[in-house]
Amino acid sequence: MQNPLRESAARTYTAVWLALLVLLGATLAVAKLQLLARFSALGSLVIASAKAGLVLAFFMHLKDEGRFLKATLALTVCVLTALIGLTFVDVIYR
Amino acid sequence: MSTETVSIDREGKKMGMWLFLFTEILFFGGMFLLYAVFRHRFPADFHRGAAGESLVLGTVNTAVLLTSSFTIALAIAAIRKGEKILSARLQAATIFLGIVFLVIKYFEWSAKIAAGIYPNSPVLLNLGKGETLFFGLYYVMTGLHGLHVLVGIAVIAFMVHFTRKGTIGRENDARLENTGLYWHFVDIVWIYLYPLFYLVT
Numbered sequence: 001m002q003n004p005l006r007e008s009a010a011r012t013y014t015a016v017w018l019a020l021l022v023l024l025g026a027t028l029a030v031a032k033l034q035l036l037a038r039f040s041a042l043g044s045l046v047i048a049s050a051k052a053g054l055v056l057a058f059f060m061h062l063k064d065e066g067r068f069l070k071a072t073l074a075l076t077v078c079v080l081t082a083l084i085g086l087t088f089v090d091v092i093y094r
Numbered sequence: 095m096s097t098e099t100v101s102i103d104r105e106g107k108k109m110g111m112w113l114f115l116f117t118e119i120l121f122f123g124g125m126f127l128l129y130a131v132f133r134h135r136f137p138a139d140f141h142r143g144a145a146g147e148s149l150v151l152g153t154v155n156t157a158v159l160l161t162s163s164f165t166i167a168l169a170i171a172a173i174r175k176g177e178k179i180l181s182a183r184l185q186a187a188t189i190f191l192g193i194v195f196l197v198i199k200y201f202e203w204s205a206k207i208a209a210g211i212y213p214n215s216p217v218l219l220n221l222g223k224g225e226t227l228f229f230g231l232y233y234v235m236t237g238l239h240g241l242h243v244l245v246g247i248a249v250i251a252f253m254v255h256f257t258r259k260g261t262i263g264r265e266n267d268a269r270l271e272n273t274g275l276y277w278h279f280v281d282i283v284w285i286y287l288y289p290l291f292y293l294v295t
Contacts, residue, residue: 009171017164024156028149031293044289051160052282059167060278066105069112076116080123084130091131 016058023051104268111272115279122283125235129290132227139224143232144294148202152292155198156284162191163281166250166274173257176264182257185250185270188277192247199240203233232291239287242280249273 027047030040057063062070133140169184210217211229218226253273256262262270 009174010168013164013167013171016167017160020160020164021157024153024160027289027293028153031289041289041294044293045286048285048289051285055163055278055282055285059163060275065108069105069109072112072116076119080120083123084127087127087131088134091134 012058016054020051020054023047023054107268108272108275111275115275118279122235122238125231125238126286126290129231129235132224132231133294136224136227139222140228141294143225143228144291147232147292148205149292151198151202152288155195156288158191158195158198159281159284162188162195163278165191166277170267170270170274173262173267173270174264178257178260178263181270182254185254185257189247189250189254192243192250195243196240196247199236235287236291239280239283242283246273246277246280249276 027044030043030047034040056073062073165184166188169181169188172178172181172184206212206229212218213230213233218229250273253262253270256269
């Protein structure tokens with residue numbers, strides 16, 4: 001059951017790598033052509049997160065991991081988001 | 095090899111590395127927080143600072159690091175198929191790409207220092223607070239990231255040695271797998287550094 005999975009690993013990784021390079025081109029286009037005008041910073045970060053998601057899911061095998069690991073990663077990201085969010089509540093309304 | 099049944103806890107072997115990576119997320123996260131706050135306070139200075147970065151070198155370096163993640167992922171796939179020589183070669187390719195990344199980084203830093211932009215330089219002090227913060231964060235964040243790349247290269251060099259010796263193999267790939275996790279994490283940090291320092295102008 002595991003062998004066919006391993007056979008296709010190289011093909012999957014190649015597809016992910018190509019997708020990453022396409023996203024790199026996309027982020028460059030968004031920034032250079034000012035496609036999203038004032039939302040270009042947000043656009044760049046969304047594309048960066050898409051790239052990070054691909055690396056996490058496929059290269060780091062997160063999609064095959066158990067619920068515990070996924071939950072702890074989500075918790076870490078939530079902590080970081082809360083830290084940044086709460087700081088900005090202070091920065092913006094000061 | 096004993097005749098006893100040995101159960102291998104694959105998830106447990108990786109959990110330690112993941113826990114370490116969680117601390118790394120918060121470590122770099124603190125600096126991303128500083129970047130966000132100061133960019134909010136000095137938007138014009140940060141735009142001018144990012145406009146001075148070499149977009150070509152930054153983009154090439156992103157492609158180099160993304161490709162190195164690809165090669166280390168293939169190295170792990172190869173070892174799981176029992177192809178040791180192929181795996182060792184792919185690991186060596188990853189090391190090579192890591193070195194290419196650092197060499198490009200060296201040229202970027204050299205050009206900046208030659209232009210008089212380095213911590214506490216007279217040029218930078220004249221530019222004002224916002225740009226001092228931008229370039230300060232640039233040096234700290236890309237510097238610490240570069241240090242992580244250097245550590246990754248050293249660790250992968252050990253993995254090449256273990257793979258050749260045979261202590262890493264089809265049934266014993268946890269060390270290589272964890273090295274890969276670390277390398278991919280370093281790649282992800284760069285994925286975020288790239289738009290923040292090169293694109294957001």
